[in-house]
Amino acid sequence: MSTVSGGRVAVIINPISGLGVRPDAARQRAELAAACVEAHRVDADIFVTERRHHARELTHAAVANGARTVIAWGGDGTVNEVASALAFGDAALGVVPSGSGNGLARELALPFEPRAAFEVALGTRRRRIDAGELGGHLFFNVAGVGLDADVAHRFAAGGLVRRGLAMYVVRTTQAVLAYRAAPITLTVDGVTHQVRPLLIAFANARQYGNGALIAPQARIDDGKLDVVVIDDRSVIGIIRRVPALFRGELASVPGVAMHAAVIAQVTTPGPIRYHVDGEPCESSGSITALARPSALVVCADGGHAI
Numbered sequence: 131m132s133t134v135s136g137g138r139v140a141v142i143i144n145p146i147s148g149l150g151v152r153p154d155a156a157r158q159r160a161e162l163a164a165a166c167v168e169a170h171r172v173d174a175d176i177f178v179t180e181r182r183h184h185a186r187e188l189t190h191a192a193v194a195n196g197a198r199t200v201i202a203w204g205g206d207g208t209v210n211e212v213a214s215a216l217a218f219g220d221a222a223l224g225v226v227p228s229g230s231g232n233g234l235a236r237e238l239a240l241p242f243e244p245r246a247a248f249e250v251a252l253g254t255r256r257r258r259i260d261a262g263e264l265g266g267h268l269f270f271n272v273a274g275v276g277l278d279a280d281v282a283h284r285f286a287a288g289g290l291v292r293r294g295l296a297m298y299v300v301r302t303t304q305a306v307l308a309y310r311a312a313p314i315t316l317t318v319d320g321v322t323h324q325v326r327p328l329l330i331a332f333a334n335a336r337q338y339g340n341g342a343l344i345a346p347q348a349r350i351d352d353g354k355l356d357v358v359v360i361d362d363r364s365v366i367g368i369i370r371r372v373p374a375l376f377r378g379e380l381a382s383v384p385g386v387a388m389h390a391a392v393i394a395q396v397t398t399p400g401p402i403r404y405h406v407d408g409e410p411c412e413s414s415g416s417i418t419a420l421a422r423p424s425a426l427v428v429c430a431d432g433g434h435a436i
Contacts, residue, residue, distance in 0.1 A: 137198025137221075139167055139174040139252070142185050142212055144204030147228045159203060159244075163226075166248035179208070189215035197221060199429065201251045203244070205229015206271060206339065210407040214268045217261055217425045224251025224429040231339020231408065233271040237350055238430040251429045259350040261425035262334040262406075265417040269406035270426065272338055272345070273419065275314070275396055276329030276360075280305040282405035311362035315397040318357050318389045328368065330396065331358040332419040336378075338408075345388065346378040353423040354390045361385040394419040 141163040145156035156178045167174035175197070177188045189200050189212045201224035202212040213223050213234075226247040227235035238259075241247050264273040272278075281302050309328070316323045316330060333345030333356040345356035360371070363385060374383045381388050396402060397416040404411050 138192075138196045139172050139199045139201065140189070140192035140195075140197040141167065141174060141176045141201045141203060142188050142192075142208070143176065143178045144185065144202075144208040144228070145178055147204040147208060162244055163201075163203065163248070166245060167252065170252045172252065179204075182207075183211060185211035186215045193219065193221050199224055199251065201226060201248070201429075203228060206231055206233055206407045207409050209234055210268070210270060210409060213261070213270050213426055216427070217268055217422070220427060222256055222427040222429050224248075226251065229339075233337055233339035233407070234335060236337060236339060236341075237271065237335040238428060239432065240430060250431075253429065255429065255431050256427055257351070257430055257432065258424040259426050259428055260334055260353060261422040262332055262355050263418075263420040263422055264332055264406055265402075265404060265411055265413050267406045267409075267411055268422070268425075269332075269334060270350075271335045271407050272331055272333045273404065273406040274329055274331040275402060275404045275417075276311070276327050277302075277305055277309050278329050278331065278338070279403045279405045279410065280309055282408050283403055283410040285408070286410045306365055306368055312398060312400075315395075316357075316359065317395040317397075319391045319393060323359070325359055326362055328360045328362045329358075331360075332356075332394065333358060334421075342375050343378040344375065344380065346381065347388070347390075351424070352390075353421055354392055355394070355419060355421045357389040357391050357394050357419070359387045359389075391419075392421050 143159045160176050163176050179185050185208050199222045202209045203226040225235050226244050262269045311326050313326050331344045333348040335350050336348045337343045345358050348356040374380050395418050402413045
C-alpha cells in the first residue's frame with residue numbers, strides 16, 4: 131500500500147552533484163531511486179538532468195503528467211529549480227541532498243543518506259514553508275547582494291568544476307581579496323538606509339549550508355525574510371567574523387545589522403550582481419526582495435503539518 135499522499139511521484143536526479151561522484155553516478159542513483167519507490171509501491175517516473183534549468187522543465191512536465199510529489203536528488207541549485215516550478219501549487223517537494231552546502235535540507239533536518247531521505251520524501255508528512263523572491267527569482271534558503279553574490283558568480287565562471295567545501299574556500303578567498311564594496315540604498319519595510327556593505331543577505335532560512343548561520347533567527351514559516359547587512363571591513367576584519375558565523379552569533383558582531391521584513395529594495399547606480407540559493411543573477415538599478423508566505427509544500431516533519 132502506498133504511503134504517499136496520493137498521485138504519482140517523479141524523481142529528478144542531478145548526476146554531477148556532490149563530491150567524489152563516479153562516472154556511473156546517473157545509473158547508480160536511478161537504480162537506487164527505482165528500488166526505493168518500488169518498495170513503497172508507488173507509480174513513479176525517474177529523470178536525469180542534462181543541463182542547467184533542465185530540472186525546472188522536468189518538474190513542470192511531471193506535474194502536468196499528474197505528479198503529486200517531486201523528489202529532487204541534488205544540491206541547492208537543483209532543489210531551487212524543482213521548488214520554483216512547484217511553488218504556489220499543491221504538489222510536494224522531496225529532497226535527497228547531495229550537494230556541497232545543502233542549506234534547505236539542513237534547515238528541514240532531512241537525512242543525508244539517500245535511502246533514509248527517500249523514506250521521508252515518500253512518507254505522509256507534509257508542511258508548508260515560505261519562499262523568498264529577489265529580482266523576480268524565487269529562493270527557499272538564502273539570496274544576497276555583495277560578497278556572497280560575487281562568490282556565486284565565480285563558481286558559475288568555473289563551469290562544471292565541482293564545488294565542495296575546499297573549492298568554496300578557494301573561491302571565497304579570491305572574492306574577499308578582490309571585492310570592492312559599493313554604496314547601496316537599502317529600503318526595508320519602508321525605512322531607507324544608506325549602506326556600503328560587504329554583503330546584504332535575504333534569508334528565508336538560517337544558513338547557507340555547512341553550518342554557516344547567516345541569519346540565526348530566521349524561520350522558514352514566519353512569513354518574513356531576515357535581512358542581514360554586514361558592513362565592509364578589511365580582510366582581517368572579515369576573517370575575524372567567521373567564527374561567529376559558524377557559532378550562530380553573527381548578530382552580536384559590530385558592524386552587523388539584522389531586520390525582519392516583508393519587503394526590501396536594493397538600489398545602486400550601476401549593475402547589481404546577486405544570487406538566489408547560490409545561483410548567479412544580474413540586474414541593474416533596483417531589485418526588490420519579497421517574502422512569499424506558505425509558497426511551497428515540502429516532505430518533512432516539524433512546523434505546521436498539512
